[in-house]
Amino acid sequence: MLQHPDFLVVGAGLTGATLARLLADAGHRVVVVERRDRIAGNLHDSVHESGIRIHDHGPHYFRTSSAWIWDFVNRFASFHPFEARIKSLVDGEHVSWPLGRAYIERRIGAWQPPPRTHGARDFEEAALSLMPAPVYETFVKPYNEKQWGVPAHSLSADLCKRFDVREDNDDRLTPKATFQGVPRQGYAAMLQAMLSGIPVLMNQHFRAASDWLAPKRLTFFTGPIDEYFDYCDGRLLYRAQRRAHRWLPDTDLHQPCVQVNNPLHEAGPHIRTIEWKHLMPEAYRQRITGTVLTTETPYTPDDPAEYEYPFPDAANQALYRRYRERADAVPNVVFCGRLGEYRYLDMDQAIGRAQTIANRVLEGREAA
Numbered sequence: 373m374l375q376h377p378d379f380l381v382v383g384a385g386l387t388g389a390t391l392a393r394l395l396a397d398a399g400h401r402v403v404v405v406e407r408r409d410r411i412a413g414n415l416h417d418s419v420h421e422s423g424i425r426i427h428d429h430g431p432h433y434f435r436t437s438s439a440w441i442w443d444f445v446n447r448f449a450s451f452h453p454f455e456a457r458i459k460s461l462v463d464g465e466h467v468s469w470p471l472g473r474a475y476i477e478r479r480i481g482a483w484q485p486p487p488r489t490h491g492a493r494d495f496e497e498a499a500l501s502l503m504p505a506p507v508y509e510t511f512v513k514p515y516n517e518k519q520w521g522v523p524a525h526s527l528s529a530d531l532c533k534r535f536d537v538r539e540d541n542d543d544r545l546t547p548k549a550t551f552q553g554v555p556r557q558g559y560a561a562m563l564q565a566m567l568s569g570i571p572v573l574m575n576q577h578f579r580a581a582s583d584w585l586a587p588k589r590l591t592f593f594t595g596p597i598d599e600y601f602d603y604c605d606g607r608l609l610y611r612a613q614r615r616a617h618r619w620l621p622d623t624d625l626h627q628p629c630v631q632v633n634n635p636l637h638e639a640g641p642h643i644r645t646i647e648w649k650h651l652m653p654e655a656y657r658q659r660i661t662g663t664v665l666t667t668e669t670p671y672t673p674d675d676p677a678e679y680e681y682p683f684p685d686a687a688n689q690a691l692y693r694r695y696r697e698r699a700d701a702v703p704n705v706v707f708c709g710r711l712g713e714y715r716y717l718d719m720d721q722a723i724g725r726a727q728t729i730a731n732r733v734l735e736g737r738e739a740a
């Protein structure tokens with residue numbers, strides 16, 4: 373029954389699970405292969421002995437302004453409303469990030485956003501054209517140098533996002549997203565429900581499965597694109613975070629919000645501290661004794677299972693384009709997801725992209 377499905381999906385992360393669900397819902401036979409011993413990819417989560425849920429690959433806040441995407445995820449999980457707030461710990465003060473105008477004016481005096489300029493050559497130039505130099509030097513430059521492990525000027529200008537200054541006291545990270553929350557039973561359970569009724573072969577590497585499971589129509593490959601080609605043009609670089617967990621059994625809450633950034637080099641190599649209890653519904657949180665803190669320290673992983681962020685510089689983008697050309701020439705395989713497209717995708721973007729690809733296939737335009 374498993375043999376020769378219509379579609380083979382490689383990877384049981386969010387991209388693979390969304391594709392598998394949409395194609396199965398349309399009546400097709402789909403099989404998923406996953407090389408790990410667990411589903412959910414980077415969305416995997418687990419419960420600490422205290423009852424506190426931890427996201428194994430860093431905190432995941434779900435947000436979208438698409439009603440379709442929100443309805444889709446709510447088919448598989450009940451969400452509790454949650455809007456993330458982030459602070460940066462600087463000189464002993466928890467400062468809201470994005471910064472409020474009041475903070476900027478207190479620290480550096482009156483400030484107006486500079487007129488938009490185009491054509492910045494690198495991240496540093498782009499950032500300095502958007503924000504006051506002291507803000508860049510304190511909050512942005514050291515944070516990004518820790519995150520990527522290279523001088524800020526060697527990073528791509530595209531990494532520099534619009535500098536969002538809050539005119540009011542609104543300290544929510546993404547106030548513009550219409551729907552925001554966290555699945556009450558976690559992301560792994562959400563993906564389990566998404567994959568319900570679809571055969572998922574665990575501990576199964578794509579190479580070993582591709583012969584006897586050759587699909588009648590297409591393979592969707594959501595693994596690393598360079599690995600598919602045996603790194604023939606060289607390896608694409610990724611960054612990841614090493615996570616150290618600490619349980620404080622006698623502390624109710626340790627920090628003011630779920631995520632506290634630690635931008636300054638002199639404050640240690642970790643880039644942020646997560647306090648998971650903030651992600652839980654208030655009523656449930658009150659029943660839990662103690663708290664779990666996780667510090668995250670960036671590093672460069674060798675093992676593809678540890679890849680988190682594609683590296684944002686020109687050399688890696690050029691290398692990705694070479695692999696993309698190879699990928700486009702492979703018949704009946706669609707490379708997608710954050711590893712297949714070597715691109716950071718928020719969860720709603722991953723779902724939206726998978727929906728677009730599935731729609732094209734269902735409309736008969738097989739090559740996505």
Ligand SMILES: Cc1cc2nc3c(=O)[nH]c(=O)nc-3n(C[C@H](O)[C@H](O)[C@H](O)COP(=O)(O)OP(=O)(O)OC[C@H]3O[C@@H](n4cnc5c(N)ncnc54)[C@H](O)[C@@H]3O)c2cc1C
Binds near residue numbers: 722
């Ligand atoms: C630290 C961090 C924090 C994030 N926080 C947020 C957030 O707050 N909000 C948000 O919206 N998004 C967030 N994201 C983004 C989110 O993690 C991604 O959108 C999501 O993981 C994309 O899923 P994917 O299926 O494309 O990739 P993955 O999750 O990597 O899934 C790919 C799967 O394919 C499997 N696989 C790979 N190669 C093979 C092979 N050869 N054979 C078989 N199986 C294979 C892997 O084991 C994996 O299970 C965050 C990402 C990171 C790194």
